[in-house]
Amino acid sequence: MLTLLNIQSSPRINNSLSRVLSDKFIEQWKIDNPDGCVVTRDLMKSELPYITQAWLGGAFFPPEKQTPEMLAEMHVSDELVAELKAADQVVIGVPMHNFTVPANLKTYFDQVVRFKHTYNLDGGMLDDKPTTIIIASGRLYTPGAPEEQCDYASGFLKCVLAYMGIRNIRIVLAGGMRAVNFGQETFENYVEKYLPEILLAANEHRLA
């Protein structure tokens, strides 16, 4: 039985393009994997803590130097790492915030990039797994767009996942939401516009 880890980070619960497109992806994934299991990690509900000095001790000190405080600090990371390791496939919904990922998603990666758990001195320790990332943004950042070079979300996500061993990544750049925000387009039209790319991504997961 395949497990899909669904990571969501938009503070918008209604009319979030990244959430709705992720839902469309999941709908198709469930059709392709009727026995599959979807595990959702909604970062707006988890309220992950930032890493601290005690966390760094827990992550890098040898076991004999780890204090109870350090060990306690690792519980969230332990849970998130186990969840990510257990997933066969991943989908991540990302609202672009100030040219990069929202703080909750950065905190998620601070918690899961973990020495001797997800990477070691030889490289990433996770099995490669098909991963679809859906980045919703107000402006366009597709190749050739004037502001293409301001997309600091895609590069960060590709690097941080590859650091842990995940390289089978498709990024859907769902840009142009400002037309919806300014009333020039409907939200539903925008969902339709990106649907073919979402279905293509789901198809790649099916064939993986």
Ligand SMILES: Cc1cc2nc3c(=O)[nH]c(=O)nc-3n(C[C@H](O)[C@H](O)[C@H](O)COP(=O)(O)O)c2cc1C
């Ligand atoms: C705090 C904040 C910062 C944003 N920064 C950017 C940005 O740097 N570039 C951009 O194109 N859109 C930006 N936007 C617009 C969002 O990316 C856009 O509304 C997108 O649809 C958000 O995803 P969601 O609909 O899944 O919440 C920003 C929106 C907010 C609320």
